[in-house]
Amino acid sequence: MTDATTSQDDALEWVRERGAGALAEKMGIEFVEFGTQRAVARMPVEGNTQPAMLLHGGAYVVLGESLGSMAANLHAGPGKLAVGIDINATHTRSATSGYVTGVCTPIHLGRSLTVHEIAVDDEQGRRCSTIRITNMIKDAPAASA
Template sequence: MTEHAPANVNGLEWAARRGLGALADKMGMRFTEFTVDRAVATMPVEGNTQPVGLMHGGAYVVLGESLGSMSANLYAGPGRLAVGVDINATHTRSATSGLVTAVCTPVHLGRSLTVHEIVVTDDQGRRCSTIRITNMIKDVESATSPAPTA
């Protein structure tokens, strides 16, 4: 049986120790809630826009992938690594100022696959983007071992 994150793990502390990565830092992401069942992050619109001043669709996807992948890795637990294998997004509104907030919830938490949905809203609570990410969970050893030679 796969060992998943213990219920008493403080997800925010775990994420802070692991780090969010250079891209998340550049984009101004801030995790505000982080458990296996729900993760929340904010990101400023400013600095993450298209030339016409609208939030860049790719910025929504980076936010969603960051939350979904980190959530899958928290769920995977020690000795396991979650890696993204599929992501899709539907953008329904463009934020133009303030912060966007992303809420990530699991759709499926399995032995070898996780699926998360991330809903991104603007400061008025209006949905801007819906992202779905699938992560494959691997043993760390198999994820980092060289391929066998013949």
């Protein structure tokens, strides 16, 4: 899945078939572009707010981890599993309505570790959060009988 002949459409279809998980689904995360060098997803503010009606800081992190982990798993390829071992976020602005969009780019794509940066912007293009995730690549567990 990670060779140079993999198209953006094939990678986006891989995400749709695999799914991004129940939490990402509950939060309304929608992948709009996907590949090993760039992945993009958006998430609604509504339904993901804290009591002050600002997008919850944890929601930014869920968006970032969903993007970074899925991109790391695409890079890892068949028979491998990428799992998060570190994540951090710096929130610099609060989104209050509409959607936020996360753009995930690799910092390091190795055999055993990946590092991705996810920039999350509001609909006006203003940076709201910057997330960095490190994933460890390991052998996927054997399928249950």
